[in-house]
Amino acid sequence: MVENAQERTDAGANVNDAALTDVVIVGGGPAGLSAALSLGRARRRVVVIDSGEPRNRTAAHMHGVLGHDGLSPRVLLERGRAEAAGYGVRFIDGESPSARVAGDLIEVGSAEGLLRTRRLLVATGLEDVLPDLPGFREQWGRGVVVCPYCDGWEHRHDVIGVVATSPRSVEQAQLLRQWSDRVVYFENVVGAASGTDLERLVSRGIRIESGAVTGLRIEGERMTGVEVDGRVIDVGVVFTGPTMRPRDALLRSLGAATTESELGDWVDVDADGRTSVPGVWAVGNVVNVRANVSVSLGLGSLVAGALNADLVAEDVAAALRAVELASSVLASS
Numbered sequence: 001m002v003e004n005a006q007e008r009t010d011a012g013a014n015v016n017d018a019a020l021t022d023v024v025i026v027g028g029g030p031a032g033l034s035a036a037l038s039l040g041r042a043r044r045r046v047v048v049i050d051s052g053e054p055r056n057r058t059a060a061h062m063h064g065v066l067g068h069d070g071l072s073p074r075v076l077l078e079r080g081r082a083e084a085a086g087y088g089v090r091f092i093d094g095e096s097p098s099a100r101v102a103g104d105l106i107e108v109g110s111a112e113g114l115l116r117t118r119r120l121l122v123a124t125g126l127e128d129v130l131p132d133l134p135g136f137r138e139q140w141g142r143g144v145v146v147c148p149y150c151d152g153w154e155h156r157h158d159v160i161g162v163v164a165t166s167p168r169s170v171e172q173a174q175l176l177r178q179w180s181d182r183v184v185y186f187e188n189v190v191g192a193a194s195g196t197d198l199e200r201l202v203s204r205g206i207r208i209e210s211g212a213v214t215g216l217r218i219e220g221e222r223m224t225g226v227e228v229d230g231r232v233i234d235v236g237v238v239f240t241g242p243t244m245r246p247r248d249a250l251l252r253s254l255g256a257a258t259t260e261s262e263l264g265d266w267v268d269v270d271a272d273g274r275t276s277v278p279g280v281w282a283v284g285n286v287v288n289v290r291a292n293v294s295v296s297l298g299l300g301s302l303v304a305g306a307l308n309a310d311l312v313a314e315d316v317a318a319a320l321r322a323v324e325l326a327s328s329v330l331a332s333s
């Protein structure tokens with residue numbers, strides 16, 4: 001049974017500062033909430049700051065999450081918040097604009113002012129930058145999607161359109177052929193597939209449409225076709241490859257080290273979620289492009305365990321120092 005929050009607060013208080021938290025988590029999506037739940041249950045004083053815009057907010061259903069297949073993403077987060085709150089985790093709505101290292105602590109901006117914390121966990125997700133084409137933003141998460149494992153099954157009987165945004169879109173089309181034998185690859189502004197790419201598309205019976213995509217056909221609320229070269233090609237769904245930009249402004253402002261890859265410049269974390277900045281950790285899509293909901297939940301739990309162990313080590317060191325100090329005072333008296 002859950003104890004009262006005051007008891008947990010007292011139990012975790014190794015530093016004599018009532019306003020001090022053990023962990024501030026910025027970002028209350030699956031990664032941040034999973035970490036918050038574990039840390040709350042570990043009797044840590046935890047505050048989650050969240051601006052309420054998870055990546056999959058436009059999707060009505062979430063798929064491939066064991067035990068929750070088909071659940072609304074919004075409901076998952078509502079349940080997660082309620083569960084974490086039951087262990088004393090406190091929530092502050094709104095964006096955290098800033099963070100800075102202040103000695104052994106970190107100061108984090110919030111709608112309730114500056115929070116002082118022993119550790120900061122950034123779980124702010126990523127932003128999908130969509131191709132600048134009419135209808136794509138409005139249909140995002142419904143008629144226009146990105147992830148075959150999230151939405152492929154629902155469209156297994158449809159014509160699946162793949163609107164290319166980079167040469168890697170050929171791989172997306174090949175992948176989607178696993179779900180439907182009617183895949184149309186729209187070359188769009190990326191240009192004509194050639195060489196082995198072309199051979200591979202043709203070998204799997206993937207139809208190729210050349211020319212720049214100019215929009216979508218919408219009937220009622222539904223997307224039913226892709227406009228290209230003044231024609232409309234019937235499709236049941238469009239998969240595309242947005243540019244994925246980590247929402248890592250806080251991490252960068254703190255000076256976290258990054259590594260350049262074909263996906264861009266991303267903040268480095270070790271296997272436990274530590275960044276290069278002491279006391280600053282990160283988890284989920286902000287540092288891992290492949291973190292779907294299940295992976296984000298799992299990594300949130302993993303990082304919370306490592307973070308708690310790190311705090312325990314600090315608590316032990318502080319206790320040892322206190323014992324040594326008491327011994328030396330006794331010896332000198």
Ligand SMILES: Cc1cc2nc3c(=O)[nH]c(=O)nc-3n(C[C@H](O)[C@H](O)[C@H](O)COP(=O)(O)OP(=O)(O)OC[C@H]3O[C@@H](n4cnc5c(N)ncnc54)[C@H](O)[C@@H]3O)c2cc1C
Nearest residue numbers: 027029030031051053055056063096125150284285292293
């Ligand atoms: C359309 C779509 C559908 C998807 N469907 C599925 C699916 O069916 N199954 C699946 O497994 N995955 C799906 N995904 C992927 C899924 O959305 C991500 O894997 C997941 O959201 C990553 O979780 P996260 O906690 O890292 O980030 P997010 O869920 O994006 O959460 C980050 C949170 O941090 C907040 N935040 C950001 N910056 C700040 C700040 N400075 N201060 C305070 N708060 C901040 C945001 O508002 C947000 O609430 C889908 C993605 C898209 C785009």
